[in-house]
Amino acid sequence: MRYSSQVKPISYLKANAAEVLANLAEQRQPLVITQNGEAKAVLQDVASFEETQETLALLKILALGNQDVAANKITPVADVVARLRAKRAST
Template sequence: MDIKNNIKPISYIKANAAEVLKQVNETRSPIVITQNGESKAVLMDAGSYQEMMDAMAMLKIIAMGEKDIAEGRVLTHEEVGKKLKEQLDAL
């Protein structure tokens, strides 16, 4: 994805909203919106946004797991098996 080709001023977005939305949804390539020559926002299709949010959630879960490992909050395979068996027996 070459973001340099997808930088548009807000005035262009306002004048061509339907066309811009069509482009974003067809290409799934985000558009950087500028105002007074500075980037201010990114316009992206809903599917790509959801995929990005899902990936961020997964990365947060991985980071939490790495922190648990670093702080010694881990169980052996045998300990997990024992805990699961205890929970099943309690049912």
């Protein structure tokens, strides 16, 4: 995704806030806000932000799982199932 068409100065945001928010929700593309010619912030709609956060959480879980595998901190499925069955039988 190219962000070059989604770059606006802060003055544009100030003058067109409602339109900017409507476009963010409709297009679901982030908007780079500049101040004095430098990129200062990125705006995105809430749904896209939530999806990004969920994706990052899943990637973190995968990375932690890969670290456990690399450190040999794993338990065979058969052992886990046996432990769960034993726990269920004792309750």
